Structure formats: structure tokens, C-alpha cells
Amino acid sequence: MTSPTGEFPGSADLEITASAAFGADLTADPDTWTWTDLSDRLLPTPITIQWGVIVGGSSSRSASATVHLLNDDGQLTALHPGSQWWPYVDAGTPFKLEVRTKPGPIVLHTFTGTPQTNSIGPADVGPTMWSYSSPAAMSTNGTQGQITFTAKDVIRRARAVVPHRDIDATIDVAVPAIPVGNAVGAGIYFRGTAANTNLWAALDFGTGGTIGLRLRHNTSDLAAASQPGLTYAAGQMIRLRLLVVGERVRMRAWAASGTEPSDWPIDYTVTVQTGRQDYLGFQAWIFASTTNALPYVFTVDNFRVEQPKYSRFEGYIADVRTTFLPLADGSAHSVAQIELGGVGTRLEGKDAPEWSPLRRALQKGAVEPVAYWPLEDAERSTQAASALEGQPPLLPTGPVVFDASTGVPDDAELANYGTKNLVSLAAGARLAGSVTNLVTSNAWTVTVSVNQFTQAVLPATSEIRLLEWSTTGTWDRWALISTNTPGHIVRAYNTQAGTNTTVAVANHNFVGWMFIDVVMVQDGGNIDVDILLNANTWGSGTVAGTLGSVLGPISLNPDRANVTASTNQAGLKFIMGHLLVRNTDSSGLPFKVDEYGQYRADRGWWGEPAHKRAGRLSAEERVPFEVTATPPADGITQLNTQQPGTFVDLVKAAAEAESGAILHEDAFGYTMVPRAARYNPDPTMVIDLGTYARSAGTDPAQVLVPVLNSRAPNYWTVERTGGSSATWGADTTYRQRRGTIPGKATLDLLSDTQLGDHARWRVHLTADAQGATYPAASIDLAANPDLIDDWLLCRPGSRIQRLNQPTIAGVDTIDQVIVGGSETLAPRSWAASVDTDPAEPWRVAVVDDPGSLLDSLSSTLNAALNASATTFVIKTVSRMETWATAGGYDLDIDGEVIGVPAAGMSAPTGTGPYLQTVTGAVRSKNNVNKPHVGGARVSLADPAYVAL
Known part of the structure; x- marks a missing residue:
């Protein structure tokens, strides 16, 4: 050892x-x-x-x-x-x-050496002494450890004193027989206390020979998952890996003789046993309902624990x-x-093309198209460009109208259909080209967006062929046809035989834009065809034959139908767009359904929450994305129609619309901290300047470098993209002192009714914060190694406190949130630097929380107050803003924090203004003591604020 x-x-x-x-x-x-x-x-x-x-x-x-x-x-x-x-x-x-x-292992136990009974012996590295729930259950055979069960519904454990919070641990476990009746479990015991509260990462050996993963707090399940594709046999070693950093716990398993998988079936955030604890080990459990004969002996090996590598x-x-x-x-x-x-x-630069939301979703969807013509070309175009390199354009015959006006503003086009203006073929125009990319021969989908209604066309016509495409199969041409019945049909053509047949019929009477998919699948000797309207199946059919691949000519309005003579408004329209072919048997219409609602690309993703939009955009771009917490339904910011734009600009706009979210580069992509996740944070790091040390060469002045954020906007105007605006300003007295500093933001909010709240909140963040900001505040980690664990959990948005400031600093505790940072690493040094803002604005009111007190805006001292008095009278103009008589809170009068003891505030008297008497006040709670003039404003020292 x-x-x-x-x-x-x-x-x-x-x-x-x-x-x-x-x-x-x-x-x-x-x-x-x-x-x-x-x-x-x-x-x-x-x-x-x-x-x-x-x-x-x-x-x-x-x-x-x-x-x-x-x-x-x-x-x-x-x-x-x-x-x-x-x-x-x-x-x-x-x-x-x-x-x-x-570096290196903290614990390594290979159970090698003289066989042991009633013990597992000393570890190769780490503990020499272990404690056991039942010593008789523990033994080694010279090469492996053994846990022997002679009874059921009990836990057998070996643990040792190994102070830890974060670990990267593995252990190999085998069972003597596949359990019958119920699973058996064994794994790693961690963050254990003297009283034996703990977390347990366990392998579940299932009755069917499958492996499950389970995370428990004591014996209560926190998370469970299966390890995909992993099975076991009696005596086969299965390796469990447990990675724990802060509150995040990840688990995976594989055959010990095999290759470690890349996925983490359990990735869980714990809210119990979150801090550093003393005990670590391993344990096993046989349930009472397991019917295998006893004794039942688990084999364990290669128990290894290291400190994780922190990214x-x-x-x-x-x-x-x-x-x-x-x-x-x-x-x-x-x-x-x-x-x-x-x-x-x-990522794409500022000069990248600004795609419509529908084009972006279609071209960058989970199944990328093999052929795609968006048909969003500009007005003076002479061809319809392909969205894919190497794919030829569609060429017009007849009077094609690109960028065709639909009689509605561009913004409404995006909101209603998620697209820019498309192409009109109403005057008898055709667009034709060729599919040249490889399409699979067993399943594919042809998709087009169309606004055309044959029933309304005059003179009356029985059908208009909207789209025709070629294949290499039995039926070498297929057509999507709009009929006068009304509805849509799909017809198959065999050119060599001179035959055709209607395969699928969708009977409906819809007028307006439709997103139509023709889904075709080889099913034995038949071809199954489905017609989907806006992702819903409206018609199906089957025809004998071989499907083949989509290859060769493809055309819109192949017969050059002309609808301009129609006297009916609906019949005049013949708008088409977003023609694509994909190797899939599902609809091309992108949409999302989540806990907040449903959102569609052909509606411009209207109503989508900001963090969901940022995540979806990142998924479209194949960029890793993480949201640190899921906001509650009443804490989301719903967005309006996604505007045309580059990916970078769009994801930034989604985060900016939250008025308080943080978006930062992390983990090879982006991480977003939603605004609601920033409310009422616990401190991640606390620095006590009374014990703070400095390395040689560290400047003591770097510890505290306050800067007044004097140019922060205090008069905000918030506009909605394509909508109205609202304005909110800080208190007049504040602006008279600092000047009125305007700020402006244009946000993609869902409605104009949100604007006032966002303007008010932005003023709150920049003007209601008391105290300075601290750009580039240093943290010497090499000289203060006790801060390292906490620093490793700090990220943008984390709360950090500095205690025991010098008296002349005017404040005992500096309470800040991190909004930027850097760190410098070397073999013998490690220093960090953080940019911070006051944490106070992020303390918000919580319903039914006695500590969530709202401030009074109309309270003043009724008379002058000397530096030693503990009884005084407060005058409040608004009855709704009078003070709670229970006391137990602190007041702020001209920078001095004065405590109001329990029952230290009298009931209000008068009919307005209202008078209340404070008795037994505790003066100078922040080491500031001075006299105050009558009429000085009285406010809460730590008020809660109504959150956005």
C-alpha cells in the first residue's frame, strides 16, 4: 500500500x-x-x-x-x-x-495479496483501514474482493475515510448467477457521512441478463436508466464508472474486457449530499424478493478513485x-x-446569408435534404437557385414571378408561414430542373409548400398537376395533383407501358398555404404512399412495383396551368416554394412539442421560449448547447416570429430577449443561463479577506478594485421587432444625481404587452443595484487552495461573496455575481480574475416566503435621528407600503443599516401619511453610524423585487 x-x-x-x-x-x-x-x-x-x-x-x-x-x-x-x-x-x-x-489515484484497490477473511485488506493506494456493515461478509481470494450474502434484504458495505466532493471512480463487479425474482445491485458508495447518509451509484443486474444503472440517496431512488446494448452472464465482470463534479452525477457501464461507451445514461443533478463528505467505498444489496439460493457472492475488483480532470x-x-x-x-x-x-x-460570419426560419429548419434539419430549392429568390431572378452545392437550379418557362407579393407585409409572411416571399406560377409558368444527388431506393419523401385551390379556378378544371418527379423504379414518373373534388391525389406513371394509376387520395376542402409531403416506402413487392398535409396524414394508398430512387427531371406546374382568368380570389393564387427531397419516411415540416407548447417552422416558430429557440438553433447548426436550468412555465420569455438572420445573430437575439440571460461559449458550443435560473442564487464561492493569502508578486491592491458603473443606462426604451415600444426610468432623484443615461434594446418578444415589464426590469438591473462593480477582481488560488473546489464550480452567473472588507471600504460583505472572467495556469501558480456586478438585483420575491419583503417607496424619517437613538418614527405616504409589525428585518437610512427587532415596529396610525414607531433599534449593523436628518428616505436594506 x-x-x-x-x-x-x-x-x-x-x-x-x-x-x-x-x-x-x-x-x-x-x-x-x-x-x-x-x-x-x-x-x-x-x-x-x-x-x-x-x-x-x-x-x-x-x-x-x-x-x-x-x-x-x-x-x-x-x-x-x-x-x-x-x-x-x-x-x-x-x-x-x-x-x-x-495527480494519480486517491484510492486503488486491486485486492491482490494474501487472502483475507472478515476484511478486504489495505488498498494498494489510499486507506489501510476500512469499516464494514458486516465484517463477516467481506473477504478476498488473493486477486479479487468478495461480498458474501447469507441473508436477503440487507446491504453489505465497506467504507473508509476519504474526504472528497468530486470523484472519477470505477469498479468491476460480477455476480455468481443471474438473479431470479428481482434484480441485485452493487456499486460505489460516496459522499457518506458519519451517520451513514450517502449517495450510491449502483449496477442493477437484471433478471433477464440486462444491466441497469441506478443512483440512490440512501435507499431512495434518484435516477435510473438502462445501459443500451449491455448484457451480462454469470461471472462476467461489468465495469461501472461514476463521474461526480459538484451537483452533477454521471454514470455508465460496460463489459470490463470491452470498450468504454461514450454516452452517460445517467446525467443527474443532485440536491442532496451536495458538498464535501468524509466516507467513500462500495456496497451491494440483495432484495427480499430475489429467490436465488444463498450464499450469493458478489465479486469486486479494480476499485479506483481519482480526482476528476476539470475542464x-x-x-x-x-x-x-x-x-x-x-x-x-x-x-x-x-x-x-x-x-x-x-x-x-x-461559425458563419456577419456576411453569411440571412435565411428565413423555414429554410433554416429545412436545410439544417435532423435529416438533411438531398435536393432542395427554397424558391425564395429575389424579384429579378432568372432561375430558382438550389440550396445545395452541385445541385442545378430550376429554370423557368413562361412568366414566372419571383418574390411574388401575396398582399400581406413581409413580417406577416414570416409570422404566418415562416418564409420569405416565394414564386408565383399563376400565369402559366413552369419551373423545371433535375435531381442529381443520390436518393435511397427504399423510402423517401418529396415535399412542397403551396397555396393553390383548384376548386376556385375558373373556367373550371378537373385537376392541376402541381409537381412531377422522376424515379428509377417501376413507375418512372409520379405527380402530386390538386383536384376539383376537392383535394389532392398522387398519380403514378409507367412511361414505357403508357399506363398510369391514382395511388393515394386526400379528400379535404382547405384553402390557403399547405405544407404537403408525399411519403413513399417500399413494402415488400408494393409501394406504400401517404399524403401529409401540415404533417398530418390525409390520404394513403398502395401500388405494386419497385420504388427506386428519385433521379432526373423534376418540375413545378409541369403542364403550365394558367389560373389568371379566375374571378374568384382564391383561384388566382398559384404560389409554390420549398421543394425538397429527403431520404426519410416522415414529414419535412419542422415542429416542436414540449412542456410549454407547440411551435412550427412554417409559423416562424411563433411563441417559442427563448431558451428553446437558442437550443433549437444550435441543434440545427450542429453546435453543442446546454441550458443550465429549465425555467418554470411562468418564468419563460416567449418570442415572436424568428427573423431572417445568421445563426450567431439569431442565438444572441434569443438570449438578449430574456433581459437578463447569460449566453457564453462553453463545452465546444454555447451554454445559456436563463434569467429565471439567476433568481435568488446561493453563493458559489465565499472569500474571507480576514484569512486571504497572497502569493509572492501578487499585488494586494488587486484584491479590491471597485468601479462605479456610472454610465450604465437608467432610462430604458425597449422595442419589439416590428412592433411598439415602452420606456421606463430610474427614480428621478437618482437621475438628477447621475444624469439620465438612455439605453435601448430591440427584442423579439411575443407581444407589445411585454415591453413595459422588460424596460422596468432592465432599469432594475442597472439602477437599483447598490454599490460598485468589480472588473478584474483577482483570486489567488495557489495561495488559497481552500478556494479551489468552489472556483471549479464558478461560471458566468455564479454568486461570489467577499467577507471582512477593510472598514474604510464602507461595506462588510461584497455580494456580486460573475459576468466574465479569466484564469492563468502554470505548474506552480493558478490565479483567477472575475468581472462582477452586484448580486442584489437578483434577489426577487418568493410567494409565501416571510423573508421576501417588498420595499417602501414612500417612507421617510418623521424627524431628525441622532447617532445613538434607538427609538424613532417613520412616516409613510401609502397605506400599502407601511411596515410589517413583526419586525426582524433591516432598514437602510442614508447608508446606515439599522435593525428592527422582533415586534419592534408599531402598528401604523393616522389616516395618511401613516406613522409607525421603531423601538429597540440596532444601530450600525454595517459599521456605518451617523445622524440623519428629518425627511431622509427609509428603505429596506435587503428588499425583494418582483421578478420579470
């Missing part, structure tokens, strides 16, 4: 891991990427990492970092054809930086700058300076 290795900043260096995912598929889940460890090339040059806060920070800033790697072998020379990683030493390659303060940067290579120093022997010393950036470094 050996002791664990040392810990930074003591006897061990800060372990910094640098890794690149050369050749990674950037559209795939980052968990599936294969990483190359480059840490042995890492030079000791300090690495400065800048957080990328895009929305919600003191300024919009991209994530960045610079690392210096040894390159004497030329393997990291950009685009060097001799590199083993060629051609991926280039911009866009994923790169990550991780740290940990404890400090997950982004992409932005640039590679290589330097060379020729040496006397003819070789060269080379260093590769790798510039890193967040996801924004590889």
Missing part, C-alpha cells in the same frame, strides 16, 4: 492536460470524439484562459487561450504533410485544457504559429503557439 501522490500547491505541480481531437466530426456529439493527449509537449509557459461571455456580460467577449507546445519533430507544424495528424493541425480542430490538483477550456484551434530556432547540428528547435477560440471562431 502506498500513499496518494501530493497535492497542488504543496508537493505536486498543477496537472495540466492539453488534448486535441484531430479529425473529429464536428457535427457529432463531442463525447464521441477521439482525443490525443499532447501534455508531454506542453511547455511551462503560463496559460491565460479568457471566458467567452457573448450575452449578459459587462461586454461581449469571445473565449480564448494560448498554449505553447514543443514541436521539435514538426508534428505540430500547421498543414505539414509529414505530420501524423495531417491535415488537422489546422483551424477548427477541437482542443481542450483540463486541470487537477491531485478549463473546450473550444477549437483558431491559429497555429510555429517558431524555429536552427541549432548547430543542423536540426531545429521549434515551438508551436496554438491560439484557441470558442465556437464562434468557426
